[in-house]
Amino acid sequence: MSKPALLALADGTLFHGISIGTDGTTIGEVVFNTAMTGYQEILTDPSYTKQMITLTYPHIGNYGVSPEDVESHSVFAAGLIIRDLPLLHSNFRADMSLGEYLVKNNVVAIADIDTRKLTRILRSKGAQPGCIVTGDNIDAAAAVEKAKSFGSMAGQDLAKVVTCKESFAWTKREWKLGAGYSEQTNPKFHVVAYDYGVKYNILRMLAERGCKLTVVPAQTPAADVLALKPDGVFLSNGPGDPEPCDYAIKAIQAILATDVPVFGICLGHQLLGLASGAKTSKMKFGHHGANHPVQDLASKHVMITSQNHGFQVDETSLPTNVKVTHRSLFDGTVQGIALTDKPAFSFQGHPEASPGPNDVAYLFDKFIALMAERKPA
Numbered sequence: 402m403s404k405p406a407l408l409a410l411a412d413g414t415l416f417h418g419i420s421i422g423t424d425g426t427t428i429g430e431v432v433f434n435t436a437m438t439g440y441q442e443i444l445t446d447p448s449y450t451k452q453m454i455t456l457t458y459p460h461i462g463n464y465g466v467s468p469e470d471v472e473s474h475s476v477f478a479a480g481l482i483i484r485d486l487p488l489l490h491s492n493f494r495a496d497m498s499l500g501e502y503l504v505k506n507n508v509v510a511i512a513d514i515d516t517r518k519l520t521r522i523l524r525s526k527g528a529q530p531g532c533i534v535t536g537d538n539i540d541a542a543a544a545v546e547k548a549k550s551f552g553s554m555a556g557q558d559l560a561k562v563v564t565c566k567e568s569f570a571w572t573k574r575e576w577k578l579g580a581g582y583s584e585q586t587n588p589k590f591h592v593v594a595y596d597y598g599v600k601y602n603i604l605r606m607l608a609e610r611g612c613k614l615t616v617v618p619a620q621t622p623a624a625d626v627l628a629l630k631p632d633g634v635f636l637s638n639g640p641g642d643p644e645p646c647d648y649a650i651k652a653i654q655a656i657l658a659t660d661v662p663v664f665g666i667c668l669g670h671q672l673l674g675l676a677s678g679a680k681t682s683k684m685k686f687g688h689h690g691a692n693h694p695v696q697d698l699a700s701k702h703v704m705i706t707s708q709n710h711g712f713q714v715d716e717t718s719l720p721t722n723v724k725v726t727h728r729s730l731f732d733g734t735v736q737g738i739a740l741t742d743k744p745a746f747s748f749q750g751h752p753e754a755s756p757g758p759n760d761v762a763y764l765f766d767k768f769i770a771l772m773a774e775r776k777p778a
């Protein structure tokens with residue numbers, strides 16, 4: 402028999418359901434994600450630190466979990482909120498069910514709640530703190546108070562919390578059916594990647610395109626990075642608010658003073674914006690999903706993209722040497738920028754997908770082309 406569970410929002414709304422993960426209490430910012438698949442990649446994306454994810458697709462867990470489908474070394478999401486966990490999963494790659502995985506990874510999670518109602522609340526009022534409690538005799542008023550105690554994501558520097566402790570090398574390439582992951586044994590470029598909470602598929606896609614990578618902790622000074630003589634510097638995705646990451650902004654400014662190509666994704670995009678003199682702000686409920694249309698303003702192509710962010714680069718704050726390259730067709734917000742006087746550009750969504758469509762993978766090729774231009778074969 403499943404134990405009861407309660408999701409309490411800071412505004413006092415209560416959702417009664419069942420516990421499908423570990424027993425306990427968790428708090429975080431409640432967001433909704435519209436991806437239909439990819440729950441394991443989402444749970445292990447470090448950008449979700451301190452966030453509880455509502456998946457709007459009603460059946461979550463159909464294909465179980467696989468040890469190969471992780472985006473980092475562990476689960477980072479603060480909790481999972483779903484409509485229905487199927488009794489059975491079916492997938493030749495799976496080694497356990499989603500429920501078993503949640504217990505094994507100490508994730509507090511709730512199912513059997515009206516996720517459509519919850520999403521409508523988050524959409525109209527904005528993302529807000531929540532608390533999941535499991536067990537009998539739950540004190541709902543105490544759960545609402547716990548939710549409120551979370552405060553806001555604004556002002557929280559979480560990149561330095563989730564980053565690697567020491568630098569490491571990465572050579573693993575993209576996953577292929579029948580072959581799994583292979584190694585990059587003949588690299589042409591050396592990329593130093595700042596780890597603000599990096600997703601593995603970004604590293605895999607760079608390795609696939611001929612890079613060997615040195616992943617460095619978020620607070621590594623620019624001088625140490627430049628001493629590694631990189632052909633390019635990558636700024637990763639990551640959790641929290643970009644604005645308090647002053648060490649990163651300072652390091653990026655020092656790297657921009659050279660002619661080394663720079664590519665940023667998500668938090669890395671926001672940090673490139675801040676380092677260039679732009680401002681960032683918190684969005685109402687952000688973008689989380691795998692079905693967001695974004696336009697490349699140069700080619701006019703519209704791509705369906707993977708998204709996961711709650712902050713944005715403010716267009717009106719952009720200095721004259723930064724141009725907008727991509728725009729969200731949902732709300733018109735900035736989705737990509739490029740410096741006009743430096744080989745530096747960034748994307749707000751997730752070109753590495755995982756989960757999601759691969760429409761924006763060409764940005765990795767663009768980064769490779771910038772490095773190749775500077776370092777002819």
Ligand SMILES: NC(=O)CC[C@H](N)C(=O)O
Binds near residue numbers: 637638642666711
């Ligand atoms: N995926 C990310 O890198 C997210 C960036 C940032 N934490 C935001 O929420 O906007």
